[in-house]
């Protein structure tokens with residue numbers, strides 16, 4: 286299997302957000318990618334400039350960051366031509382690797398805008414190299430910029446940043462320095478397309494945590510209150526767990542809970558509701574093994590939340 290290390294540069298409405306299309310807020314103007322074999326050796330490169338069709342004027346921030354000029358874009362290709370070439374260049378046996386989790390979302394939004402078939406697998410797994418880097422070097426706590434990671438690893442900075450092909454090359458070089466066998470199970474799951482029904486719902490076990498992606502619902506409330514979404518069986522043994530702390534909300538999108546499995550101990554639950562581009566809602570649930578400290582943190586969080594609500598009520602009644 287090959288690794289396709291992908292980086293995109295995009296433009297946005299120069300007139301401001303209110304003039305942008307919600308299903309495609311960012312228009313891709315550059316595709317850069319490096320193909321690596323299973324030994325992480327470079328076996329190919331892809332580098333294309335794209336002439337924008339929707340946001341034709343370069344936003345000042347985009348041109349500043351990317352150093353791409355309005356004139357350069359005139360020599361660019363149409364997105365569909367470049368994207369079709371890119372997908373056939375990728376081949377059939379590969380996994381995408383990106384710095385952060387935004388590129389595949391924008392790639393699919395742009396493909397959808399032009400009516401291109403989305404033939405990516407479901408679930409659509411990829412490697413977020415920024416996340417893998419964080420797991421390797423800071424227990425998953427931090428999220429460094431690509432440049433910061435390159436500098437931390439003391440890699441030679443022989444080209445600029447924010448040119449798609451350069452960032453793809455840097456990302457590929459960072460990947461080479463990861464202890465990949467220790468992080469290769471930590472796939473990310475793209476959620477541009479989400480399960481349409483119960484049968485398609487996704488549950489993945491990553492060892493010390495699991496991720497579940499629900500089907501879509503018409504409202505955020507339905508997604509959050511769905512019995513399937515809230516139900517809690519241990520992701521390690523499948524047995525029902527005892528609820529120590531019931532699901533409680535910290536805002537309109539996020540919920541927490543604490544469970545205990547007879548065999549596997551404390552398990553923390555986090556539930557987030559998210560919206561799709563076609564105004565549906567789905568839930569992402571993460572169950573994670575934790576310890577007494579983790580339990581205490583959840584108790585504290587619930588206490589804070591209750592206090593916060595009490596204050597709000599008092600302010601209202603004043």
Ligand SMILES: [Zn+2]
Pocket residue numbers: 519520521522523524546547548549550
């Ligand atoms: Zn268990």
